[in-house]
Amino acid sequence: MTDRPALSKGETEVARLLWDLGQATVRQVHEALPPERTIDFTTVQTYLRRLDTKGYVDTWLEGRTRVYAPKVQPSTVIRETVGELIERLFGGQTLPLMRHLIEDRGITDDDMAELRRLLDRLEGDQP
Template sequence: MGDRPGLSKGELEVARMLWQLKEATVRQVHEAFPPEREIDFATVQTYLRRLEAKGYVTGRLDGRTRVYTASVQPRTVIRETINDFVDRLFGGEALPLVRHLIEERDISPDELTELRQLIDRLEGERHE
């Protein structure tokens, strides 16, 4: 997974919130969580520190307040996480994961149409 350690579920949740906010203090990240997601301020602070130590976010001091920004784009984290998952669980084979998602999740007719279009486009690109 790149040169960075993977993310825990909690770290990923805080990283996603920071991606939405673009730049934020611990308090701003904490307050951005919906009220039903009961997460302690100290937990958010710990996760942000871990994310910084792992290289996913950068922190800078603004007076006495630490302001965090993402240093890794969501697309990169998604790619690295999925690749690691496919390698570990499916021995590097993507089709079993795709099959599982299609068979076990409720795929709408619109999503199936989009999937067919994607397959058609990829097949067309391979024949060019």
């Protein structure tokens, strides 16, 4: 299970950027933040350090500068995080969450079509 501690909000925010960037220095992550999100350089540094101690990233010095790269795949974090939420909020049942997504959050026509495609494909897989 390789149990790492779960990611906090801020850590997730930074991890997402790192997934997008593939690999990055503190500065690059800091600059990748959306402009309305003002947060100090050293705060980002702290998040990356914590991601490291929690085992979510690889890191090495490149010259004088430290580079970080994701070690745990987004899919893994997503699985764990969503699983935890379903447990906490829906007692482990997936369907209520789907229902909420479909009924209580607007869903576009495109999304709807895509969803149907997904279902069709799945049903095709298991005859």
